[in-house]
Amino acid sequence: MSTALLVEGLRKCYGAVVAVDDVGFDVAEGEIFGLIGPNGSGKTTTAECAQALRRPDSGRVRVFGVDPHEQRGAVRRLIGSQLQESTLPDRITVGEAVHLFASLAPDPVDEPGLIAEWGLSAKRGAAFSSLSGGQRQRLFVALALVSRPRLVFLDEMTTGLDPAARREAWRLIERVRADGATIVLVTHFMDEVERLCDRVAVLVNGRIVEVDTPAGLIERRGGGSVVRLSAPAALDTGGLRALPGVADVTCHDGVIEVRGSARSVTALGHWLVVRGYGDTGLRVSQGSLEDAYLSLVAAAREES
Ligand SMILES: Nc1ncnc2c1ncn2[C@@H]1O[C@H](COP(=O)(O)OP(=O)(O)OP(=O)(O)O)[C@@H](O)[C@H]1O
Ligand SMILES: [Mg+2]
Structure with a gap:
């Protein structure tokens, strides 16, 4: 072409x-x-x-x-x-x-x-x-x-x-x-x-x-997928951070938010199941292009 x-x-x-x-x-x-x-x-x-x-x-x-x-x-x-x-x-x-x-x-x-x-x-x-x-x-x-x-x-x-x-x-x-x-x-x-x-x-x-x-x-700038789940007391957030495709993990008011690629969602699901966390009220949403654009612009303005 x-x-x-x-x-x-x-x-x-x-x-x-x-x-x-x-x-x-x-x-x-x-x-x-x-x-x-x-x-x-x-x-x-x-x-x-x-x-x-x-x-x-x-x-x-x-x-x-x-x-x-x-x-x-x-x-x-x-x-x-x-x-x-x-x-x-x-x-x-x-x-x-x-x-x-x-x-x-x-x-x-x-x-x-x-x-x-x-x-x-x-x-x-x-x-x-x-x-x-x-x-x-x-x-x-x-x-x-x-x-x-x-x-x-x-x-x-x-x-x-x-x-x-x-x-x-x-x-x-x-x-x-x-x-x-x-x-x-x-x-x-x-x-x-x-x-x-x-x-x-x-x-x-x-x-x-x-x-x-x-x-x-x-995928790269909008955080891709966002998974929210209620945090079981013993859950090891460090383990979540190490999962493939995970970009960021935050925890507040008993809710854990995991941002990452589409791959992170399957890895997270598997990780929870093998540890016996069946009922976490897990919800998945997709980052939008507008989110990605705004975060990119904000980061570029901070750098300049
Ligand atoms: N004819 C001009 N004389 C002086 N400054 C100009 C002229 N045209 C554009 N600029 C300046 O150049 C910069 C870029 O303007 P430009 O029109 O290319 O932006 P833009 O990205 O198309 O913006 P918008 O989304 O508002 O259309 C701005 O700071 C603008 O003020
Ligand atoms: Mg213009």
Whole structure:
């Protein structure tokens, strides 16, 4: 599988503000790659430098092997882009905007089909200024896809969309990927990351602190599984700590909490049974991606 996007040693400052510092990652063709991180952590700057919309102070970007700053025209034809901050002239209609973008593309998608997919058929003749926030957002995503891009950047694609529209957007994005596109998705929604992203990079203060699959992040950073049980008086918590996959054991108010990988749950169950602790009211829950993300961000902020 070839590399759709390569970013190496990217650095971008705005005056004294270091927005992005030594950021590097690669995105394989056909992958959905997430960029997540707190407000102001450099996600949009990274995405815009990768698209040659901003010139980095240093670092290397390659889009399908091509330097987008050197061969702007060629690379622009490969990229579809929904920006976090976009606008259109007030009086342009939905149909005209899609037609305008389609007329610039060598092999555009079917215009009415695209408008229908993004739930805008009833607004085809409506002026941009009359659209609601969510309708504008859907139009911008549709415009990013009109040229059948091979690499799509979506910066907060579903911000402002209602729950049904969000799910529909996910389904459509999965289809765009199934048709062969590579997608870079900037988002604050962890359910979106879990549903769509093959891998995700976490940015904190302009630096990447982790790149992993969503499941890998949960496993390693979210504590994975959490087992709670009522503590029999004689139970040896040191023995629990030594079990395979166990990351942490805490005990308060007679309740023991064991955090660890999925493996720790089976090891713990076995350990309890062979010691005759049958009735401990054991409950298992799964750490969420949001837990993992928050703990990762907190740890990175403490270190910096
Ligand atoms: N045009 C600009 N001029 C000056 N500073 C900027 C500019 N754009 C971004 N910054 C600063 O660069 C840093 C990174 O901003 P960026 O927009 O890349 O963050 P982000 O991760 O996309 O945030 P958000 O989640 O809020 O969209 C921030 O400190 C921001 O204030
Ligand atoms: Mg942003």
